[in-house]
Amino acid sequence: MIRTVPVALGDRSYEVRIGPGLIARAGDEIAPLLSRPRVAILTDERVASLHLPALTAALDRAGIASSALALPAGEATKSWDHLGRAVEWLLAERIERRDIVIALGGGVIGDLAGFAAAILRRGVRFVQLPTTLLAQVDSSVGGKTGINSPQGKNLIGAFHQPSLVLADIDVLATLPDRDFRAGYGEIVKYGLLGDAGFFTWLEENGPRLRQDRDALIHAVAHSVAMKAAIVARDETEQGDRALLNLGHTFGHALESATGYSDRLLHGEGVAIGCALAFDLSARLGLCPQEDPSRVGAHLGAMGMPARLSDVPGDLPDDAGLIALMGQDKKVVDGRLRLILARGIGQAFVASDIDPAAIAATLSQAR
Incomplete structure (x- = not known):
């Protein structure tokens, strides 16, 4: 099919x-x-x-x-x-x-x-x-x-x-299990950013995607359809397309900190970044307090990293990671823009986030 x-x-x-x-x-x-x-x-x-x-x-x-x-x-x-x-x-x-x-x-x-x-x-x-x-x-x-x-x-x-x-x-x-799971980090992102029903489906079906081809085709096609709809509205990332970067500002900083090496694959960085985005959203009172736990539990059930402590080796301190986040393409007029959430499936672009709240979130995730 x-x-x-x-x-x-x-x-x-x-x-x-x-x-x-x-x-x-x-x-x-x-x-x-x-x-x-x-x-x-x-x-x-x-x-x-x-x-x-x-x-x-x-x-x-x-x-x-x-x-x-x-x-x-x-x-x-x-x-x-x-x-x-x-x-x-x-x-x-x-x-x-x-x-x-x-x-x-x-x-x-x-x-x-x-x-x-x-x-x-x-x-x-x-x-x-x-x-x-x-x-x-x-x-x-x-x-x-x-x-x-x-x-x-x-x-x-x-x-x-x-x-x-x-x-x-x-x-x-032919993919090693770790690479397959890293790719799943981008699939779960779609549910978290704009489709709570898809996230619920993933909670039930995610662990069997490797064995169930029909479920895998559905997960891939649904993810692609979500991305295609956003790209059609905003090809060059002036507005809605930025939502596709949920988890990526944190994740890219972690990839840079680990030298773009096998210590951390891109999808693993995205998974940790999504968890951090929900931790920060809850800390700021933007989303229900139970949402970060739900996100972390699902990533754990999939065998994926969800915390900074899951990254092998030493990482820069909180200030060092925030400095790496400042090189992200989503920085506008020197201000860091993050994708945060009002709930699962309700992501939005946020500017002027208090660096102290970001640092506290990073510290907690260690």
């Missing part, structure tokens, strides 16, 4: 296709987009070993020639050096403006390949084939592309929408 979610952006609209067997069908899915039967694939070394042969075989069956560049796996690949390597390779492959670049991988490859496509010849089309749960429900949809800086995460980039997203549920079977 293939679920199709449209992303309505006028003449840049596209579809997100979700279901089993989509890599095996990729040639037929992509062929209508091509002006000539040729594509370039950007991937990483781990994903290439698992899924690149199936993709190139599918393209071959559709009469589409392909070449591929496999970059190192990991968050550190979202850098100037690897972006430059990717762009120079695409130029050497003589990829033209009417051609298609395929991003085969998780959020790192999707972000980097999308940014490379955005700046190559002032804009080349690209297709997302996300291979992680996190990428399927979040980073492959909406056109945010970019790389990291030593100053912070995703500070260099562009909005560049894909022409198609193919989310093959079958490839998630």
Whole structure:
């Protein structure tokens, strides 16, 4: 069963296709987009070993020639050096403006390949084939592309929408459990920010998503539909789209503090960030006191981190973490903007939060 979610952006609209067997069908899915039967694939070394042969075989069956560049796996690949390597390779492959670049991988490859496509010849089309749960429900949809800086995460980039997203549920079977759970951090975010009923469904069904394909397809499609609706209203994050950053200001600071390493995966940082956002909201009297406990209990039931003490190794002190939060893209006129909540499913953008309340929340979470 293939679920199709449209992303309505006028003449840049596209579809997100979700279901089993989509890599095996990729040639037929992509062929209508091509002006000539040729594509370039950007991937990483781990994903290439698992899924690149199936993709190139599918393209071959559709009469589409392909070449591929496999970059190192990991968050550190979202850098100037690897972006430059990717762009120079695409130029050497003589990829033209009417051609298609395929991003085969998780959020790192999707972000980097999308940014490379955005700046190559002032804009080349690209297709997302996300291979992680996190990428399927979040980073492959909406056109945010970019790389990291030593100053912070995703500070260099562009909005560049894909022409198609193919989310093959079958490839998630190859994910390690920790990576699957990290992707779940973005799924639970959608319930917390705007759909209390979905959060209740996740409380009941979340622990069996790995074993129940129909439930997994529903969770991915529902998350994508929520994101697509928000992106259609606010593509470049002037208003509603900022809600999608629930948990991310805290999470990005923690990722920076841990050196974008395996100490903390992005989805784990988001999960801790969501818990902190609800802790802070309750501390400020914005949401019911029982909501943070409910959020923490569900994250615990999913085997996910929810507190700073769940991060291995030392972290900066409260002032140090708040300073890292100050580098976030959501800072406006020097003021930190956080996504807080009036309850589960009721997130909103908040400015001018008392730093002392943030520090107290961080201290409690240690």
